[in-house]
Amino acid sequence: MRRLLALFALFFAVPVQAAPLTLAEVLASSARHQPLILEAMSRERQADARVLTAQGQFDLVFEADAQARPLGYYDGASADLKATRPLQGNGGNIYGGYRLSTGAFPLYEGKSVTNALGEVRAGAVFALLRDRLIDERRGRRDLAQGDVEIAAFEREVVAIGVQRRAIDAYQQWVAAGLRLALYRELADLARNRQASIERQVQLGARPAILAVENRQNIVRRTALVVRSEQELALLANALSLFLRDGLGRPVVPAADRLPRDLPDGVRPRLQEVELHRAERPDLRTLVARIAQADLRARLAENELRPRLDVRVEGSKDFGAGSPTRTPAEAMVGLRFSMPLEQRAARGRIAEVAAERDALSHRRRLLEEQIDVDIANLQTQVGGAGKLVQLAGDEAALARRMAEAERRRFDLGASDFLLVNLREESAADAALRTLDARLREAAARVELAAVLADRQALGL
Template sequence: MRGTPRQHAPGPGSDVSEEPRASRPWRAPCAAALCGLVLTSWSPPASARGVSSSSPPPLSLEEVLASTASHFPLIEAARLEAEAARMELLAAQGGFDPELKARATAFPVGPYPYTRLEATLQQPTPYHGATVFGGWRRGDGKIPEYYGNLETLSAGELRAGVTVPLWRNGPVDRRRATLERARLGHTAAEHSVRQAALDASRNAAHRYWDWVAAGRRKAIAGELLEFARARDTQLAKRVRKGDLAALELTDNQRALAQRESQVVAAERLLKQAALELALFLRDADGNPVPVLPERLPADFPALDAPPPAAEPLGDMLARRPDVSRLEAQAAQQRVEARFAANQQAPLIDVTVAAAQDLGSGPERLRKTELEVGVVLDVPLLNRAARGRDGSTRASVARVEAQLRLQRERAAVEVGDARAALDAAGSRVLLARTEAAAARELAQGERTRLRHGDSSLLLVNLREQTAAEAQVREVDALAEYFKAAATLRAALALPVATVTTPGR
């Protein structure tokens, strides 16, 4: 795919009335093309450019975006934050790890020499805060009567049971709240990675089109310089023949110096754009890759692909990672608020356990035991719990206000991006019309000069005006493609689709 054809013209030393090859880079497109949106990089085949097959291929936008996605430091930093959040989730899951406790006690000297061995395994569960436990204990020796509960048969006692909180820590407890917050935190971190990728892709696309535009501006400045150089040769011949005043040659040499200065300035801006683009084009080690001017595409791509269609606001918001991240953070605060509210309730824990002794010993120890217990804890003032509850409620309201603003801001960003794209398309049409007219006027003035009906001053003015019009056309095209990238990023869509580089 290629833009409109250029008019061919001879190089330096040719007739001053003819136009250089690159002086007509674009023709006005049909009006329907302005609804298009192309975010793919393009260049003609090597044979059409007249370069050898060993020349580096034109740098495509997709190559820049692929490098950005793989190696851009801010995206890598967001990935590391997501990995840290994943480790926090693993730590929260560890709150439900089983716990084994063992204890050994001996009283070898005294009126009641005895030993006591005990081991307990506890397993917290996510089911209403219940904790199941089991264990084994053994008491051996001369156990005092007032410690009769320590006495067991020869093989010890097996014990199992469950503790269930009925009110406080029942619907939600610290373990489950921490786990849910960690899950939501990991989700928010994943959305942060997506947001970092979108931002980096949009910025990379902007820097890419700035670089392409800088290359076109340098080419325009070079074409303008070639006009003056070719004319200088012809004017010098006429001065030597005596049919032209030397002042005309001096004026052209002034224009030549001015245009050489413009080329130097354009080269500086091209190098600056290349350096900024190199931040997004990196090698396998993540180091910036110098962007060579030889990799500049020949022109901007055509405007022939439709922009993203309008869609319901909810569909767009569902894709936006910044909105999704705030939704996850709001959910985190709601979990904490639910836990804080529950902590104001009284603690009522019920424990049910059964025990059975094994081995030889007194008959009275052989019966199965069943234990039922209730623990009640009622704070009187409860100011700590009430304070935490009020604090978390305020945090929920704060994040929900931020979320509401972010949704509204997302809608505004999309609307503004669409308006910017439409305006840029209109500007391209107008700039192309202006550039075509300015080139035609410059060509006509050169023809008049050849026939002696014009002056070098008018020719220089016409050429400078034509060059400025072409620069405005380049600026309009760069603005259009940057607006297209901004719109797709605002819609949380890929900034560019992958195509064959140099296509």
């Protein structure tokens, strides 16, 4: 029993090391809580609300009109109730109503008189030329729906940019941690060598100035460690803009969560280049804006057409009253109007045509720029991979040379200057390898962003 308790005490006494922070964790946190993405989502909801506002133009409208004559020869009073709903596929509307009148009316207001139980009517107005295919109500609704698509594409543009910066911040933080580890290793080598040098100085095997020179080396390498610690702290703060807790608050990653090596990062799917290019949100935004320009052109062309509306209505009076009002009635009417100069419509048509041409030229330039960016980044990724291989080979050879030179120094067959030169050469080669890997990872991130590879970017 005592042995079991001792094991439990030993288990709980050992500190649990934090799990290394992964890129997937950063991307998931950024996509869920980063304020720029949340702002873009809010703007998308605003666009959705504008669609609801535009659809309100087709709402059922109820009207009531009542009038009475408290003074005068005639004492007639009337009430008129009417409900109107605009048509979704035509510029006209349908309506229904009820009228009721009491008392006496002058002859010139005979249309206000109904039978005892009132008159029920229903009718419709249909546009035959202007407003038949498109009208202001439907145009505003369709433009608002286009704004929703544009807001969604702009949200994706923002999200891709945020995720690209999140990956860059993560990789820079990890690289800073690896540089710090390398500089600490260099400083430890110099400190461990100090005791050996001082013993050799005491024995007369080495000059006393060598101990001073190594202490100078320790100070210089320690300064590199301090600067690297500061850089790591700064990059951790920068990473906290993307790494957040469940409430969306920034989380500064601790140094004990640093991975032991630079992760491979993202791997864009190059076999789907054409598909990804067509799905670029900024390109689709331009396509949506061109579609909106086409819609505005149709609205302007609609204003050039003459208006020809047909109206049909049926009504029926109920109750006691004049026999002339008792039978059901049906009415058909036409209304015609035509703008003569049409300068406003022609001006809008020319304006929209110019806007569409400008958007088309911008789209063409963007497509060409995308092709150039993809080709350049593919070249950079391929070249960076080769440089990583060469830098890694150089770093391995430099480390072997430094280890061999330290053994020779311990045996007295080498001098301090040479062993120090070998160590720093190995450290420089390791730093060049790290920088080459960082450039390769950054090029892959840029390529994933250009391709709008949502899966690679954690979206």
